[in-house]
Amino acid sequence: MIKIPTKVLLVDDEKDFIEMLSLRLKEVGERITVAHSGQEGLDALEKADIDVVILDIKMPGMDGIETLTEIKKKYPLVEVIMLTGHGSTETAVQGMKLGAFDYLMKPADFNDLTAKLEGARKRKDEQEERIRKAEAKFLLRKSGGIF
Amino acid sequence: MKDIRLLLVDDEDDFRQTLAKRLAKKGIPPEQAENGEKALSILEKKEMDVVVLDVKMPGMDGIEVLHHIKKKHPRTEVIFLTGHAATQDGVDGIKTGAFDYLSKPIEFEHLLSKIKQAYDKIEREEEKLREAQFRNKMEHQMATTERLASLGTLAAGVAHEINNPLAIINESAGWLKLIISKEEMAQMPRKQDFEMALNKIEKGVDRARRITHQLLGFAKKDDSVMAEVNLSELADEAIQLVSREMANKEIEIIRETAPDTGTIWSDPYQLRQVLINLITNAIHATESGGKITVMLEAVNGEINLTVQDSGQGIPKENLDKIFEPFFSTKSPGEGTGLGLSVTRGIIEKLGGTIRVKSRLGHGTSFCITLPRYYEIKEGLDQDERIPFLDNLAKQSGSTQ
Secondary structure, three states, rough: OOOOOOOOEEEOOOOHHHHHHHHHHHOOEEEEEEEEEHHHHHHHHHHHOOEEEEEEOOOOOOOOHHHHHHHHHHHOOOEEEEEEOOOHHHHHHHHHHHHEEEEEOOOOHHHHHHHHHHHHHHHHHHHHHHHHHHHHHHHHHHHOOOO | OOOEEEEEEEOOHHHHHHHHHHHOOOOOOOOHHHHHHHHHHHHHHHHOEEEEEEEOOOOOHHHHHHHHHHHOOOEEEEEEEEEEOOOOHHHHHHHOOOOEEOOOOOOHHHHHHHHHHHHHHHHHHHHHHHHHHHHHHHHHHHHHHHHHHHHHHHHHHHHHHHHHHHHHHHHHHHHHHHHHHOHHHHOOOHHHHHHHHHHHHHHHHHHHHHHHHHHHHHHOOOOOOOOEEEEHHHHHHHHHHOOHHHHHOEEEEEEEEEEOOOOOOHHHHHHHHHHHHHHHHHHOOOOOEEEEEEEEEOOOOOOEEEEEOOOOOOHHHHHHOOOOOOOOOOOOOOOOOOOOHHHHHHHOOOOOEEEEEEOOOOOOEEEEEEEEEOOOOOOOOOOOOOHHHHHHHHHOOOOO
């Protein structure tokens, strides 16, 4: 079976971490874009087509929650998985209330990560599918089709 | 008048019995002995506050009896009765440790007030002793609490900082593993060595991760969900989660729930964690074929939860340490030494207490008391944990 790559954007100020995680994800066939800050992440979203963002909560400058809010405002269909280096799950929960798909604690188990990645990608695909169908219906009605 | 336990020792029967009657009328009925040997055997059986002791007796004399009393019953006070004008006897008595002496013929009121004085002295000494013990205990407890508080803060900070490099190691090792599992790498020289070493790295990371995650849970202050909790159902759930381990060791689990237990208002997730911790510990402590009992009862508006095992028990010298972080008797890699400190942290946060009782060879029981209703105080910072260094600075400025 040929794997359809998920287009992932990694946002974290820990450069070594981003580098290694992107190499690992590329190795299993994902397509990776990296950004080292919230702002860089938003810029990347503007340029590239992204399915899922893996977003560190704690970053200098624009933090994870702010970045998440911006992402969801501009790109509501893009799914976000929050990464947290510390124990407070409240921030992660807050993130999920703001529309994040899920969260992971660092260091994350790779199987967990890929499972959540897949889940996020699936949710995005399904949502896009529903939108397409709704659009099709709408177009059909407009052009005086069967209905 | 308080119950003074008094022993009267004199070989003159008439004198002793008359005195005893008068003392009884004043509310101090004394025990009686007609010689030193008898007096000592009475003291052996029954503790006395005050002994009124005649110096001149056939057989063992007063000074000798006094020696014995002071050696074996240091808290008992002795009043000497000396012959007329035999001041030297009295002085010797006081030197040996008597409270005071009275010369015969004695004045009854005088004796009565001496007895009371001697008794007051005992009470004062006991009070002093109790105070000293209490102060000692408090100082010990405060030192422990302070040490744990700063240790907890430090540990959480370290854990947090370590998670990032740990994640880097984790991803690097995982990536290498992926690479060498590729088809093009099938012929790689010494491939197995690489695989072995990479697996070890991953296992090591996993171990470190368990520790850091637990540490962070340990320091977590304000992350609670309050709900109506049925402890009995929660216990069933926790037992279910560890049932495989229990079945492997053929351990029998016994549930005792008093009918009026009802529900409490608390944090179900954290309490479940507590139950799992305690039951898992019990399983580890219990030999194959042993028993674990989980008991629930309501007492004065509070709930008592007891987890009791039939394991080997905890040596006395370890009982003080088991709630401290990183104390573990399990071999490295098996226990983080954090289970019980996390447990206590949770219970105290939920307004409860945890106690341990243990007898070597008979088993251990942990008893938790939880209030039916409890409001968690809001923390200073709800959202973000204060960064490590800030916290340390705070810690040194004030004690939490």
